[in-house]
Amino acid sequence: MVRQSTEPVKSSVFMPLILVAASCTMVYLLPGLSDLLIYDRRAILSGELWRFLTGHLVHFSWGHLFFNLLGFVIAGWIVWRRGYSGFWILCVISSVAISGTLLLQPEVIYFGGISGIVNAAIVFIAIRGLKERGGSRWLSISVLILTIANSVLEVRTGLPTLDILSDRLFVPVPMSHLVGGLVGAIMGMEPWRLFIELTRRPMWWRNL
Amino acid sequence: MISGKCLSLATRSVIFISVVMLIASCAARSSHNASSVVQYLYPNHKERVETATVPVLSLPLRVGIAFVPDTRYSYSALYSLDEKRKMDLMKSISAEFKHYPYVKSIEIIPSPYLTPEGSFTNLDQIRTMYDVDVMVLLSYDQVQHTDEGLLSVSYWTLVGVYVFKGEKNDTSTLLDAAVYHIPSRKMLFRAPGLSHIKGSATPVNLNEQLRLDSQRGFEEAAANLVTNLKEQLDQFKEKIKESPEEYKIEHKVGYTGGGSVDFLTLSLALAMGGTLLWSGNRRNR
Numbered sequence: 001m002v003r004q005s006t007e008p009v010k011s012s013v014f015m016p017l018i019l020v021a022a023s024c025t026m027v028y029l030l031p032g033l034s035d036l037l038i039y040d041r042r043a044i045l046s047g048e049l050w051r052f053l054t055g056h057l058v059h060f061s062w063g064h065l066f067f068n069l070l071g072f073v074i075a076g077w078i079v080w081r082r083g084y085s086g087f088w089i090l091c092v093i094s095s096v097a098i099s100g101t102l103l104l105q106p107e108v109i110y111f112g113g114i115s116g117i118v119n120a121a122i123v124f125i126a127i128r129g130l131k132e133r134g135g136s137r138w139l140s141i142s143v144l145i146l147t148i149a150n151s152v153l154e155v156r157t158g159l160p161t162l163d164i165l166s167d168r169l170f171v172p173v174p175m176s177h178l179v180g181g182l183v184g185a186i187m188g189m190e191p192w193r194l195f196i197e198l199t200r201r202p203m204w205w206r207n208l
Numbered sequence: 209m210i211s212g213k214c215l216s217l218a219t220r221s222v223i224f225i226s227v228v229m230l231i232a233s234c235a236a237r238s239s240h241n242a243s244s245v246v247q248y249l250y251p252n253h254k255e256r257v258e259t260a261t262v263p264v265l266s267l268p269l270r271v272g273i274a275f276v277p278d279t280r281y282s283y284s285a286l287y288s289l290d291e292k293r294k295m296d297l298m299k300s301i302s303a304e305f306k307h308y309p310y311v312k313s314i315e316i317i318p319s320p321y322l323t324p325e326g327s328f329t330n331l332d333q334i335r336t337m338y339d340v341d342v343m344v345l346l347s348y349d350q351v352q353h354t355d356e357g358l359l360s361v362s363y364w365t366l367v368g369v370y371v372f373k374g375e376k377n378d379t380s381t382l383l384d385a386a387v388y389h390i391p392s393r394k395m396l397f398r399a400p401g402l403s404h405i406k407g408s409a410t411p412v413n414l415n416e417q418l419r420l421d422s423q424r425g426f427e428e429a430a431a432n433l434v435t436n437l438k439e440q441l442d443q444f445k446e447k448i449k450e451s452p453e454e455y456k457i458e459h460k461v462g463y464t465g466g467g468s469v470d471f472l473t474l475s476l477a478l479a480m481g482g483t484l485l486w487s488g489n490r491r492n493r
Contacts, residue, residue: 056467064468071469074477081484102465113467122477129480139483143476150472162471170466177467 017076039111052099058112075121094120094183116180127188242349248276251325263392268312272340277324353378373408381425399440401433
């Protein structure tokens with residue numbers, strides 16, 4: 001069972017969380033910066049690989065920025081409160097995975113938005129929450145079911161299920177949420193623990 | 209009565225210089241060079257004027273940019289905007305807008321493709337030829353005035369014609385961009401670019417100087433136009449948000465994708481956060 005203390009757990013999440021939120025706002029306020037950081041298929045293919053990560057910091061309207069950051073900050077705060085490790089690894093891996101998937105979609109030339117990472121974080125929290133007892137566990141199960149259903153529906157329809165934005169100036173890419181969710185699920189299972197466990201037992205294959 | 213013979217040498221010199229200066233100061237000339245979007249789009253007032261409908265902007269936009277044909281009332285144009293200069297100006301303006309995610313391409317349309325008084329029929333032809341939905345129509349108005357200043361007195365020495373810059377030039381340029389959505393016949397927004405240049409020249413290189421001033425005038429006006437166009441574009445984006453009934457936005461697949469948190473995801477995050485906060489507070493009690 002994961003420890004759930006009454007005091008916030010000191011983890012390395014909080015300050016970087018503020019830093020990412022501030023970076024997203026700065027990138028939005030300085031249009032020249034968003035041109036430099038946005039996921040740009042042609043630029044990535046010509047070697048500007050940082051856009052794999054930084055594209056997620058770019059947003060296209062105040063509404064887009066606000067709701068995405070709200071989701072990201074809440075998810076980050078939950079991770080910080082619960083003291084889960086691996087949040088930043090999750091952010092980096094999900095960023096790369098989403099951008100990598102987008103490369104397989106040649107019709108998407110530009111991409112921006114941190115929502116795929118938010119989806120990854122929510123699934124990550126829900127998977128980790130399965131180890132909890134009582135109400136938290138049931139909430140985690142509900143979150144998982146609803147998130148999976150939502151992502152599948154989004155991919156099928158190509159549109160957000162319950163859209164917040166009214167000023168959309170971009171094409172929604174539901175695949176980013178699905179990929180983020182998958183990364184969140186894998187990372188929530190803490191595969192590195194399995195790896196550590198296995199490496200501690202040199203002859204582990206005998207038990208298979 | 210005073211006869212001519214009675215005038216002293218000094219008086220005659222004063223009269224001579226005054227006459228010369230008067231003649232010199234009167235020697236002013238001007239030239240006007242212009243084109244008009246209104247004359248191009250609505251050439252005949254008696255004909256039915258095209259009625260604009262609600263534009264459906266299909267993003268990303270394919271944009272065309274062109275100079276409308278010159279008007280007939282241009283007079284004594286020392287420097288008319290040639291095709292190469294037009295192309296250079298259009299390239300410099302379009303380069304500033306190519307990177308916008310909602311702009312797929314900007315096609316530079318050469319002037320011969322725009323017929324004088326071609327109206328929307330001509331725009332429809334261009335739309336078919338270049339596959340553009342939105343057209344940036346550039347027009348201009350340049351007036352150049354030349355006056356002779358005090359230094360023009362030195363021209364009587366002949367050497368002064370080559371040395372002293374007694375010709376005062378004044379070049380005012382307006383470059384105007386009107387952005388039209390071709391299918392709906394609606395003007396989306398417009399922006400002006402202004403420049404005012406003052407210069408001087410000797411009579412020998414007057415025409416050359418006027419040409420240079422004219423070129424500089426267009427370049428400065430184009431730079432000013434880009435700034436104003438960006439402002440107008442921002443205002444237009446706000447206008448679309450504020451009055452969605454006036455402009456409809458569609459998305460073509462294949463440009464800018466985005467990920468946005470939807471209501472359900474945000475609710476789930478809030479529910480988890482709220483539960484955590486509530487359970488933490490309960491334990492603290």
